[in-house]
Amino acid sequence: MWRLLVRSCSSSSSRQHKQQQQRLAAAVGSRCYTIGGTTEGGSQKKHEELQARLPPFVPKPEPVTIVHKQGMELLHDPWYNKGKWSMVPTVSSTAFPHSERERMGVRGLLPPRTTTLQLQEDRIMAAYKHGVVLVKPEDVATGGVTSEMARKWKVLQDLQNRNETLFYKLLLDNFAEMAPIIYTPTVGWVCSNYHNLYRRPRGMFFSSYDKDHMAAMVYNWPQDDVHAIVVTDGSRILGLGDLGINGMGIPCGKLDLYSAAAGFHPSKVLPCVIDVGTNNAALRADPLYCGLDQPRITGPAYYELVDEFVNAVMARWPNAVLQFEDFQMAHALTLLQRYRDHHLVFNDDIQGTAAVALAGLYGGLRVLGKPQEALAEQRIVCVGAGSAGMGVVRQIAAGMVKRGGLTPEAAASKFWVLDAQGLVTQYRPGLPGYVSRFARPTSCSVAEEGDGLLDVVRKVRPTVLLGLAGAGKLFTTEVLSAMGQHCERPIIFPMSNPTSKMECTSQEAISVTGGRCVFASGSPQPSVELDGKTYVAGQANNLYIFPGLALGAHIGKTKIVTDNMLMAAAEILPQLISDKDVAAGLVYPSLEDIRLLSAEIAAAVIKTAAADGHVCDEAAAAVAAGHVQLLDWVRGHMFTPTYSSLAYLPPGIKE
């Protein structure tokens, strides 16, 4: 066959071709041979030798499948999808090579690392033979995630993949019960195991490999109208550190809450991850990890990638709210400052957490029977000087200025902030501005640079203790006991997530202080029985804030998210706690009312933005009509999970 091909090419050679061959032969002498024709001055023998060495041509057509689908439609077709059945019976599609992703319009719809059919088979074989261990003993011991919670998560995932209307109805009707399953703490376990649990691809995956392609790639997403985007780079997932692309579980969980809590339509939200590599060596070494196998990109190249992502999504979906989530401290504030003055963006960990912490303190003051002005009288110890901790401290200080009439300097003097090296004082060289404002003066005789938490608590006698270090049990029995000794009703918020990283449990705080503390925690905690009395634990988590804040910003078309809007969210939330719940010691309203809470937060945010001249005409008119009308207007934008009649529109016919 090969000979046939050579002969046929040779006999069809044109005059021009022959001349070319002659020139070539003259140039290289008898060493020259070509495939497709013999050189006239060349060696026929050499040519024959070559042919003798080549294996015979065996006709074997490449296995090409002609497909009439692209993009998401292709991925959701189990025949064309190069997927596997994972432990959750859904498809994944990482076996598409990159050139094929381009051809088939699925670039960005899949994690960047490709896999092979063999690896997929090995994985299924392992599951087939040994079953799949969902929750390891250490997860149960430290993560607060049990096999039962993992099982429930699977049930909900499966349902979400089959029927979103039913999923959201179920979630809304059982919000307080199911939030811990779709969100913290279970979402922490999901992210840690994302590479094992990898299921139907959801959202968009951007990576450094996509540099200069993002503006085009976003058009692979099959939705013209996106209202909310949550993005992470996976660098600080809850308190679990760098989980790389596995962090995608967080934008998915947050956006489930956008839809359940604030009524964003599920088809109009977009979870995103920017994969710039990971410094988590164990993940990179895992053959099932589906992110890039490279260390994290840093410096200007990192910011170029994030800039490109922001420009790409904002160009296609200019009305979307963009929430930055779980970026490490090194980048979180820089990114927020980079975009916040001209894009509809906010950082949930810095700003959402800040608002929920201030709201919780106002709620705590209600429990103590004190007005909001009493905030200025508090002495506050905050463990954790990262994006969450410093955002919280800054917001509470702003509350002290606004409600308590303090100067910014006097407000700053009410805080003692600790990081991994202990108490932060101005003695520390090179403190960033947002920390140095709250660093204790070096002349401070009460507590000194580097003092540990117990020393600080004993010396400062704080009324409020906040935990945002993500380092686990820092509120030891001694610390809690010291809090209870000097303060009749200490406010204690271990806000780190997930449960494994919380500073203490409800049981520890309530029992050590004899039930006197006002308690709320980042991840949900059980009620505690003590001396015949039941103490209910509240949840100091930004889930109370970001859905309503984003809803207000989106429908009010506020263009930016201002500090005043965040303050409005923080101030309205404690007003929504029922008197009964206040009497029970709760510093936040019931999560069962989350839709109402989000609508009220959205209304408060819109009112404030309207006063600052930042809303669209329609929102301004709703504000002018009065609170009830504004609330109705806000609720009119919320998706309700019910079935509607379906109508068929043939292709090519416009709606």
Ligand SMILES: NC(=O)C1=CN([C@@H]2O[C@H](COP(=O)(O)OP(=O)(O)OC[C@H]3O[C@@H](n4cnc5c(N)ncnc54)[C@H](OP(=O)(O)O)[C@@H]3O)[C@@H](O)[C@H]2O)C=CC1
């Ligand atoms: N409840 C909620 O709504 C929210 C909770 N969080 C939680 O807050 C935690 C921190 O998040 P974030 O601020 O973004 O993280 P960062 O990594 O930005 O900051 C962590 C901070 O904690 C300090 N720290 C670490 N270990 C210790 C220790 N042993 N003692 C005292 N301080 C310590 C670090 O100090 P150093 O720099 O010296 O290492 C750093 O200042 C996470 O667990 C996260 O889940 C975050 C957002 C919302």
Ligand SMILES: CC(=O)C(=O)O
């Ligand atoms: C709740 C949240 O945003 C966090 O722990 O990072």
Ligand SMILES: [Mg+2]
């Ligand atoms: Mg977060």
